[in-house]
């Protein structure tokens with residue numbers, strides 16, 4: 001199996017409602033490791049996927065979160081008005097139940113995989129193998145195709161969050 005990987009970084013604030021320590025707003029300098037695996041034979045000039053091309057997929061996703069407060073469903077279930085003191089541009093509303101490394105790993109996985117838009121007649125030549133989110137130097141969570149692990153927190157159907165807009 002041929003696999004490439006690349007690191008990305010972002011800094012975000014978050015809190016896990018109900019958690020004795022992480023329930024207080026705080027931030028992390030996150031590291032994201034994206035692994036892409038080859039499907040079939042190595043072509044494309046000897047590359048699974050050009051790293052510059054991978055950046056075009058991943059960087060806009062990183063940008064959604066970078067230097068923002070991650071608003072997850074557990075934050076909005078109780079009191080959306082709590083974000084009134086923040087400008088809308090400072091918030092990242094994403095469709096995850098908890099802003100844990102686990103849920104973020106699956107969110108990244110789905111976002112990147114979803115950005116690989118293959119035409120019906122064009123066979124995929126690569127796919128996301130795994131995404132690992134490092135929350136601290138010691139703590140990480142991975143979501144991968146082979147693990148098949150579902151993060152139940154992201155499976156809530158039909159959930160949408162109305163952004164709190166401030167002008």
Ligand SMILES: [Zn+2]
Nearest residue numbers: 014022026028
């Ligand atoms: Zn945290």
